[in-house]
Amino acid sequence: MSLILEPLLYLASGGFYWWWTQNLTVFGLAPNLLFAAALSAAILAGPVKGIAWCFMLGLYADMLGSGVFGGWALVYSLMGYVVYVIKRHFDMASPFSQLVAALALSWGCLLFYQGLSLVFASINPAGLKIFLVEPFLNALAVPVVFQVFYWLKRRSGIL
C-alpha cells in the first residue's frame, strides 16, 4: 500500500508547494514546503527511506529552479544524513527541537547550495531576502508538516 501512497504523498507535497508559490507568496517569499517535507520525512523515516525522500524532494526543487541541476538533491540528501545522525542524540519529535533544527538546517542548506553553485557554475543563486527570511518561515512550517506526515504515518504506515 505504501508503494502507492508514498509517491502520492510526494506528488501532493510538490503540487502543494507549486500551488503555494503560485498563489500565496508575499514579496516573493514563502515557506519552503519541500524543505519542510524533506526534514519531516528524514525525522520520521529510517535512514535509507529518509535520505531517498530528501533526494527526491531535492530533485523536485532542482526542477523548479534554473541553477545547478542536482544541487538541491545533493544538499537535501546530506541533510537527510545529518538528521539521521542527530536524531539519535536529540529528541526530534518535539516541535521546539524541529523548529531549532529547521532554522539551523535551512541556513546550512542555503549556504551549502550557494557554495556548490559558486564552485560549479560561478553563479550566485540565493538572494539576501531568502537567506534572511526563509529559515524563519521554514521553522514555522516544519512542525505543521511534521504533524501531517506523522498523522499519515500512524494512519497508513507510510514513511
Added chain:
Amino acid sequence: MSYSLYPSLHYGARYSYFVRNVPANFVALLETDQENRGLKEKVRALEMKLQESAAMTSENERLAREMRLSRMLPWAGSWARIVNKTPADWYGSFYIDKGSEHGITVNDTVLGMQDDRAGLAGRVFEVYPKFSKVLLLTNSAASAVCSIAPSGMQALVEGKGTWLLKVNYVPEDAEMAEGAEITTAPGGLLFPPGVYVGKVRKVYPRESFMNFITADVAPAVNVNTLEEVFVLRRNLPRELAGPQEPAK
C-alpha cells in the same frame, strides 16, 4: 389631582401604552436585530463581490493595455501566463503555460509589458509540450549584448541574481550617464535588436586595476509584478533553436 390621590393609577394611565406594547416592542427589536445581522452579511458579501470585480476590472484593463501594446510590436508572438515562480529562484526563472504544442521553441525571446512599454524579460530555456521554463535576464547566468543610448555603444548586460542588472566592459572613456536607456544591440544573435532592456541607475568609477567601468541597470521589467509575458516567434538558426525532432 389624580397624581396626589392615586399615584399608581396616574402613572399606570400615563405609561400604559408603553407597558402594553412591551411584547410587541421586544419582538420588533428582535426582528430588527435579525434584519441587521442579515444586512451585515449581505454587505460583507457585496464588499467581497466589489473587491472581486475591482480585481477583475484591473486585470481586464491590464490585459487590454498589453494586447494593444503587443499589436504595435514589430514581431509576431503569443501571450503566455506565468504559472510558477519559485522563491528560491525568484530572479532566475519561471514557468509559463505555453509549450512546444503552442509553437514555443528554445531561445525564443520573452517580453514583459510595463509602463505601456515592452521590455526584455528573458528567453525560453526549456520547452515541454504544454509549458516552458523561462530564464530571466536577472539570472546570474544570463546576459545580452546591448547598446547604450545616445551613442549606441555596445556593452554586455548581465544578470546578478538580484532585481538589478549589471552592464559590464564599458570603456572608461565612454559616455554613460545615469538614466541612459539600454536596448538590445543589432549584433546579438539571441535577441532581436531594439528591445528595451532598462535604464542605467548608477555608474561606478573605474577601479585602479581595471580598464573598463561598470554600472547598475534597473531592468525594464519588474519580475515581482509580472503576470503575463509575450513570447516572440523567432526564426533562429537551427543551432540556436534547441534540439530538433528527428526526421520521420
